[in-house]
Amino acid sequence: MRLSHSLIPTLKETPAEAQIASHRLMLRAGLVRQTSAGIYAWLPIGYRVLRNIERIVREEQDAAGAQECLMPTIQPAELWRESGRYDDYGKEMLRIRDRHERELLYGPTNEEMITDLMRQSAKSYRELPQILYHIQWKFRDEVRPRFGVMRGREFLMKDAYSFDLDYAGAVVSYRKMMLAYMRTFQRLGLKAIPMAAESGPIGGNLSHEFIILAPTGESQVYYDSAFEEIDYLARGADGFRHDDASDLERFFTEMTTHYAATDEKHDKAAWEKVAPPRRREGRGIEVGHIFYFGTKYSAAMGFGVAGPDGKQVHPEMGSYGIGVSRLVGAVIEAGHDEAGIIWPDAIAPFRAAILNLKRGDAACDRICEALYAKLGAAALYDDREERAGVKFADADLMGHPWQIVVGPRGAASGRVELKRRATGERHEIAVDDVPARIA
RNA sequence: CGGGGCGUGGCGCAGCCUGGUUAGCGCGCGUGUUUUGGGUACACGAGGCCGCCGGUUCGAAUCCGGCCGCCCCGACCA
Numbered sequence: 001m002r003l004s005h006s007l008i009p010t011l012k013e014t015p016a017e018a019q020i021a022s023h024r025l026m027l028r029a030g031l032v033r034q035t036s037a038g039i040y041a042w043l044p045i046g047y048r049v050l051r052n053i054e055r056i057v058r059e060e061q062d063a064a065g066a067q068e069c070l071m072p073t074i075q076p077a078e079l080w081r082e083s084g085r086y087d088d089y090g091k092e093m094l095r096i097r098d099r100h101e102r103e104l105l106y107g108p109t110n111e112e113m114i115t116d117l118m119r120q121s122a123k124s125y126r127e128l129p130q131i132l133y134h135i136q137w138k139f140r141d142e143v144r145p146r147f148g149v150m151r152g153r154e155f156l157m158k159d160a161y162s163f164d165l166d167y168a169g170a171v172v173s174y175r176k177m178m179l180a181y182m183r184t185f186q187r188l189g190l191k192a193i194p195m196a197a198e199s200g201p202i203g204g205n206l207s208h209e210f211i212i213l214a215p216t217g218e219s220q221v222y223y224d225s226a227f228e229e230i231d232y233l234a235r236g237a238d239g240f241r242h243d244d245a246s247d248l249e250r251f252f253t254e255m256t257t258h259y260a261a262t263d264e265k266h267d268k269a270a271w272e273k274v275a276p277p278r279r280r281e282g283r284g285i286e287v288g289h290i291f292y293f294g295t296k297y298s299a300a301m302g303f304g305v306a307g308p309d310g311k312q313v314h315p316e317m318g319s320y321g322i323g324v325s326r327l328v329g330a331v332i333e334a335g336h337d338e339a340g341i342i343w344p345d346a347i348a349p350f351r352a353a354i355l356n357l358k359r360g361d362a363a364c365d366r367i368c369e370a371l372y373a374k375l376g377a378a379a380l381y382d383d384r385e386e387r388a389g390v391k392f393a394d395a396d397l398m399g400h401p402w403q404i405v406v407g408p409r410g411a412a413s414g415r416v417e418l419k420r421r422a423t424g425e426r427h428e429i430a431v432d433d434v435p436a437r438i439a
Numbered sequence: 440c441g442g443g444g445c446g447u448g449g450c451g452c453a454g455c456c457u458g459g460u461u462a463g464c465g466c467g468c469g470u471g472u473u474u475u476g477g478g479u480a481c482a483c484g485a486g487g488c489c490g491c492c493g494g495u496u497c498g499a500a501u502c503c504g505g506c507c508g509c510c511c512c513g514a515c516c517a
Contacts, residue, residue: 013451017510157517323517389477407476
């Protein structure tokens, strides 16, 4: 994209309503704009980040064997009456009526709907297990939305639902999702820790929250430093496979033997048993939550399949959520400095910004255009008629992993400066070497 | 849902208490000159239903009432 003709409204000053770093930076870098309390429009570069996160989430769900589908945002009230949640859910559920006075709602989650869809077609245990997911907008009418997209009313969520014949199967599905989640967060450059959690309004008795560490997190967390060393992606033959029950068990054990808890589940006695040098305390942001809840919905909604003995069984279910839009804020909370955002390479809106320090200078223009043609969609070309300082400041603010600085000083001899945003390191290199260096 | 606060050009704010000229400042925006590797300087200029409705008054951004919107603290959530 050419910055001169893009809707990337960067701000020099911070809007008054933004209190925490991610919210301030998302507004200042032109990622989002608020349209109502807790509801945001995603502007071009913000939407690129959102899609990049979505892509990684999708890849890991697919790798775990989950099937992507897409359910509607608007749901009929009847389904929720079947589970009993239409009345239980309270004011957080946005209820609407259509022209025929039919009661509808904007879905805050999809257990009822997916159960309905499964019961319409799955009739035999032979069709299980299955995991389905979608990535879709949700609405929860929070009493007090805040912190920008971290706690919005409308938010993008990946929600998955598992169906198994029995408890043992459900546990395997649960572990699969836990593995997929840890891999997902690691790819996003986040250190996430699974912590035992209350199962909340969805019900059930096996539940973990995934917390990432950030000083501005909403809850106090306690954990064993062992979590700082675990690497789920790069461990070669010792790695975990989604389709191997013993791998999953080994993984689950590794995840759950070390101490980790949010303040509401904090167990002082267990904490005292952790060796003092290994104790870590901090603030955390919840970016995912997984639940096993057994037959709560399958029983309430009359979903049965024929078991091996021909008798009807209610499938054992679980649900698994990742706050995709919240992750944008969470990633910024975890990666920024005084000057702005520092995107992990995997989700940056652009791999590099090309800064033309002197538009109109023949050598600068020529080099920039050539680089832009070569890098294409990976690059944001700052072709504005602005002072160098403005371009440096905006590039730092937007947080592109690389900045390709093209100024008259080096351009004459075919050299540009390459700056790495995360470290601040700069090197002068030949123009031709740029694509390889930032690849 | 309890408590607190704020709505004045795109952004950040002053003015309001003590009603009275063309509603002001910084940034941003446009034009020109200048500067040219970290948010340059100067000049000129554009841009405002002072959140909305009603009331008081000769006169309301300012006082009163109602409504709407937004933010913060707490209780709750991906």
